[in-house]
Amino acid sequence: MRPPRRHLHEVAEPQGRESQARLLVADDDRRVRMLVRAQMAGTEIDVLEAADGHHALLRVEFEAPDAVVLDWRMPGGGLPLVRALVGTHRLGGRVIMLSSIVDPRDRLEARRAGVARYLVKPPDRDVLLAAVRAAVAHSPVA
Amino acid sequence: MIVRESSTSTGLQERYFDALEAYVGSAEESALLDAYELGRQIMDSAGGVLDLSAVHQDAMEMVMRRTRGGRSRELVARRCHEFLDEALSPFEMAQRGFREANLRLVTVNSALAHQSAQLAAVIASINDGLIVADAEGAVTAANEPAAQLLGVRQDVLRSGDVASVATLLARRCPGGEDDVQTLRWRLRRRDAERATIELRLTAPDTDLQVELFPVRGENEHGIGVMLRDVTRERELVRARDELVSIVSHELRGPLSNIIGFADLLLMRHQGNEKATEDATIIADEGRRLASIIDDFLDLQRIDRGAMRIHRRTVEVATILDRLMTVVPDDEARPLAVQTADDVSQVFADPERVLQVLLNLVSNARKYSPDGGQVRVTAEAGPGTAITVTVIDEGLGIDAEAIPRLFGEFYRVQSPDRQGISGTGLGLSICRKIIRAHQGEIWAESEGPGRGTEVHFTLPTADPAGLA
Numbered sequence: 118m119r120p121p122r123r124h125l126h127e128v129a130e131p132q133g134r135e136s137q138a139r140l141l142v143a144d145d146d147r148r149v150r151m152l153v154r155a156q157m158a159g160t161e162i163d164v165l166e167a168a169d170g171h172h173a174l175l176r177v178e179f180e181a182p183d184a185v186v187l188d189w190r191m192p193g194g195g196l197p198l199v200r201a202l203v204g205t206h207r208l209g210g211r212v213i214m215l216s217s218i219v220d221p222r223d224r225l226e227a228r229r230a231g232v233a234r235y236l237v238k239p240p241d242r243d244v245l246l247a248a249v250r251a252a253v254a255h256s257p258v259a
Numbered sequence: 260m261i262v263r264e265s266s267t268s269t270g271l272q273e274r275y276f277d278a279l280e281a282y283v284g285s286a287e288e289s290a291l292l293d294a295y296e297l298g299r300q301i302m303d304s305a306g307g308v309l310d311l312s313a314v315h316q317d318a319m320e321m322v323m324r325r326t327r328g329g330r331s332r333e334l335v336a337r338r339c340h341e342f343l344d345e346a347l348s349p350f351e352m353a354q355r356g357f358r359e360a361n362l363r364l365v366t367v368n369s370a371l372a373h374q375s376a377q378l379a380a381v382i383a384s385i386n387d388g389l390i391v392a393d394a395e396g397a398v399t400a401a402n403e404p405a406a407q408l409l410g411v412r413q414d415v416l417r418s419g420d421v422a423s424v425a426t427l428l429a430r431r432c433p434g435g436e437d438d439v440q441t442l443r444w445r446l447r448r449r450d451a452e453r454a455t456i457e458l459r460l461t462a463p464d465t466d467l468q469v470e471l472f473p474v475r476g477e478n479e480h481g482i483g484v485m486l487r488d489v490t491r492e493r494e495l496v497r498a499r500d501e502l503v504s505i506v507s508h509e510l511r512g513p514l515s516n517i518i519g520f521a522d523l524l525l526m527r528h529q530g531n532e533k534a535t536e537d538a539t540i541i542a543d544e545g546r547r548l549a550s551i552i553d554d555f556l557d558l559q560r561i562d563r564g565a566m567r568i569h570r571r572t573v574e575v576a577t578i579l580d581r582l583m584t585v586v587p588d589d590e591a592r593p594l595a596v597q598t599a600d601d602v603s604q605v606f607a608d609p610e611r612v613l614q615v616l617l618n619l620v621s622n623a624r625k626y627s628p629d630g631g632q633v634r635v636t637a638e639a640g641p642g643t644a645i646t647v648t649v650i651d652e653g654l655g656i657d658a659e660a661i662p663r664l665f666g667e668f669y670r671v672q673s674p675d676r677q678g679i680s681g682t683g684l685g686l687s688i689c690r691k692i693i694r695a696h697q698g699e700i701w702a703e704s705e706g707p708g709r710g711t712e713v714h715f716t717l718p719t720a721d722p723a724g725l726a
Contacts, residue, residue: 238515
């Protein structure tokens with residue numbers, strides 16, 4: 118079952134409960150976005166989706182999510198998006214890379230670019246949820 | 260008789276003839292001494308290099324011609340020879356010695372010239388760039404490939420200081436300032452350590468491997484610089500890395516979705532026994548396939564890693580200090596490090612050795628489910644090598660399993676190991692790294708329940724070095 122796609126004007130509405138947090142999932146693979154959305158279902162995490170780096174930046178700009186989960190390889194590139202999120206949008210500590218790439222050197226490169234947590238696909242629900250909660254709770258450095 | 264001073268050797272020769280004639284006629288001691296003194300003067304006047312036997316030959320012929328009367332020519336000739344033997348042999352011996360020494364000198368000289376030409380030809384014919392400098396840093400030899408790689412004329416390179424190599428490279432190495440600075444520093448210091456530095460140059464794009472090695476003399480040492488263009492090798496490695504990375508992503512991506520959605524099915528169909536069973540099989544098989552892909556990628560990475568071992572002379576204590584700082588805390592399995600007094604340096608890549616140690620310590624802890632100390636020791640020997648040992652008080656290993664321990668994908672099977680996960684690759688990775696250092700790695704255990712010791716050796720100096 119495919120969840121209904123949300124549009125900009127819909128999710129721009131303020132969230133109902135104070136405790137809700139918003140997570141942006143940026144991945145060009147719709148199935149990965151579906152999976153993360155399903156894994157976050159029933160928790161305090163609301164999921165926004167973006168299919169590429171450009172779309173992700175737009176959503177961050179206008180909807181200010183609390184945390185971002187993103188893919189390494191997608192149109193626009195994962196690492197440039199990380200740098201923009203951490204540099205321009207002050208999301209340091211709130212960016213999680215969810216990638217198929219298992220090479221430790223790539224992990225290191227992602228860390229250097231500003232990724233707070235690096236997870237390998239497929240995401241384990243509990244591990245992902247814990248990482249997202251930690252990212253949401255991260256207080257920005259003044 | 261007092262010999263008159265004579266400015267010409269011809270006069271001396273005449274008088275030598277006379278003295279010889281007098282001796283032949285009388286065989287008296289005084290005639291002998293006169294001739295002896297004249298002979299010395301002839302030698303002196305010619306700077307010690309006159310062939311006295313030729314002068315004597317002339318004198319003998321003259322005496323023979325002058326001989327008249329009853330005495331036979333044979334007697335005269337015998338006397339003349341006696342004279343030469345008795346009176347002049349010291350001179351002739353000295354001269355012969357001098358001639359032989361001279362001859363030997365000429366031979367040695369030509370051998371040296373030959374060797375020198377041969378060495379120059381070898382340096383010139385090496386495909387890689389080679390620069391040799393003396394203890395003061397002045398370049399004593401540089402071949403054409405070195406000049407080409409540095410983009411400078413060979414004669415300019417030969418007349419300069421070896422540190423100018425770093426200056427020439429600095430212009431073409433944007434972003435590599437630190438590496439160039441290290442190179443400059445090492446060239447200036449001309450230290451006895453071998454070192455390899457790799458630089459990515461522009462204009463034209465080149466991967467350059469710079470190898471520094473000491474050129475040892477009796478009391479002082481110079482430095483040698485080997486410049487190797489490794490662009491093609493690095494391009495191949497980059498292409499392979501790219502391919503491996505793409506394959507990893509292309510296989511892992513869809514597989515991740517299979518596993519993820521199988522898990523989702525499991526979550527959503529709790530209570531439906533048949534659906535749960537089927538989804539579990541899909542998820543488990545997916546994970547098995549994923550771990551096989553990951554293992555394959557691990558092996559690829561290690562084979563790449565073996566090519567990138569950068570060895571240098573490094574303190575053992577430095578590596579062990581780093582081990583202590585990077586090893587995670589484990590109160591039940593504390594780590595203790597001990598270095599023997601006679602252990603100082605090894606010739607190794609400290610990062611790789613640390614990787615091996617981390618792997619061994621992690622194993623030691625993993626197979627000590629009931630806790631226990633893990634000790635790392637470093638001792639001198641066997642031979643000039645250093646032996647590092649990781650000792651635990653854990654499950655131990657059955658004697659039969661020990662020889663297979665370092666093979667790929669091998670894992671010891673026993674009930675007490677159930678639930679301890681691993682890929683069966685760790686120790687084979689360690690062995691690859693240690694063998695790339697010309698070292699050896701082996702395990703010892705007194706049997707199940709009695710702990711394990713893993714030993715590995717590292718050379719203290721470059722086995723292929725000039726030392």
